[in-house]
Amino acid sequence: MRDPSFRRSLALFRAFMREQTEPEQCYGLLARDAAQQVEQYQPLKGTTVVDIGGGSGHFTEEFRRRGAQSFLFEPDMSELLAGGRRPEGAVLADGYLLPLADGTADVCFSSNVLEHVADPQTFLSEMVRVTRPGGLIYVSFTNWYSPWGGHETAPWHYFGAERARARYRRRTGREAKHTLGENLFAVHIGPTLRQVRARDDVEVLSARSRYWPFLPGAITRVPGLREFATWNLLLILRRCPQ
Numbered sequence: 001m002r003d004p005s006f007r008r009s010l011a012l013f014r015a016f017m018r019e020q021t022e023p024e025q026c027y028g029l030l031a032r033d034a035a036q037q038v039e040q041y042q043p044l045k046g047t048t049v050v051d052i053g054g055g056s057g058h059f060t061e062e063f064r065r066r067g068a069q070s071f072l073f074e075p076d077m078s079e080l081l082a083g084g085r086r087p088e089g090a091v092l093a094d095g096y097l098l099p100l101a102d103g104t105a106d107v108c109f110s111s112n113v114l115e116h117v118a119d120p121q122t123f124l125s126e127m128v129r130v131t132r133p134g135g136l137i138y139v140s141f142t143n144w145y146s147p148w149g150g151h152e153t154a155p156w157h158y159f160g161a162e163r164a165r166a167r168y169r170r171r172t173g174r175e176a177k178h179t180l181g182e183n184l185f186a187v188h189i190g191p192t193l194r195q196v197r198a199r200d201d202v203e204v205l206s207a208r209s210r211y212w213p214f215l216p217g218a219i220t221r222v223p224g225l226r227e228f229a230t231w232n233l234l235l236i237l238r239r240c241p242q
């Protein structure tokens with residue numbers, strides 16, 4: 001599917017709405033879409049790709065299907081084994097401290113992990129460290145003021161994280177999976193863009209909305225509005241040659 005296009009965004013949105021009941025279809029589609037986005041910058045065949053916080057491995061599998069040597073790094077065993085999956089060749093490891101030498105990866109990939117770490121800048125620095133000079137870094141995250149910022153408690157997070165959690169508990173009889181300040185953090189687009197642009201070890205090739213159907217790069221240039229309308233920020237970075 002062409003990116004950006006209404007057809008693609010609609011297909012992704014529909015798949016996302018069925019994430020709970022049809023996770024294989026949802027994450028399979030998302031993985032094919034993300035791999036296609038990477039391939040707009042770098043063919044995957046023959047490359048080494050590391051997927052940080054890759055969950056149960058859909059993205060890693062898609063990279064392998066496209067001819068890459070791909071390795072999954074995930075710190076949470078229950079995420080790795082979610083849905084009864086047993087991803088091959090996965091490494092139980094934290095993204096802050098990857099068991100990889102400097103410059104190992106042609107592509108360092110991370111989808112929807114940055115908002116789950118307390119120190120996104122350190123996480124990003126580790127991604128840069130393991131990427132070879134000239135290699136590609138794909139990092140996307142849902143920012144806090146996105147309509148989906150509160151994850152399963154969204155959009156009620158706009159009225160406060162605690163209130164949103166209490167509402168979720170009342171409605172479902174369960175605790176929400178994410179707690180602000182524990183495993184979900186309020187990451188914002190403006191500060192993240194400023195921090196990334198201030199680095200001298202990466203070049204920003206693209207800063208865009210990951211799912212937006214038209215002008216995905218334009219929305220991220222409008223301060224204020226971008227915090228609500230981007231939904232999910234996708235950064236494509238090139239590690240600078242040393």
Ligand SMILES: C[S@@+](CC[C@H](N)C(=O)[O-])C[C@H]1O[C@@H](n2cnc3c(N)ncnc32)[C@H](O)[C@@H]1O
Nearest residue numbers: 053054055075076079094095096111112113116
């Ligand atoms: C929302 S899931 C995203 C999974 C997958 N990347 C995707 O896009 O579907 C967030 C993932 O980040 C992982 N994660 C949280 N903290 C992490 C850390 N410090 N290092 C690496 N992964 C981490 C979680 O275990 C979880 O698998």
